[in-house]
Amino acid sequence: MQFFLPVLVVIALLATLGTLIVGIFVMGKGGNPQLSNKLMRSRVLLQGIALLLFVIFMMLYRR
Numbered sequence: 001m002q003f004f005l006p007v008l009v010v011i012a013l014l015a016t017l018g019t020l021i022v023g024i025f026v027m028g029k030g031g032n033p034q035l036s037n038k039l040m041r042s043r044v045l046l047q048g049i050a051l052l053l054f055v056i057f058m059m060l061y062r063r
Contacts, residue, residue, distance in 0.1 A: 016043060
């Protein structure tokens with residue numbers, strides 16, 4: 001568990017960053033507005049998951 005949770009936090013952060021970059025690229029390109037909106041909603045969801053995992057990590061590993 002000591003290795004698993006930090007890896008999940010990093011994966012969630014990278015997924016958030018990837019979704020943000022793709023969403024900004026789609027918006028800047030002037031592509032499909034529905035896709036852009038869906039990507040930004042996904043980013044918010046992933047950001048919330050990353051924050052929740054980080055809070056759990058801090059609570060478990062507080063010394």
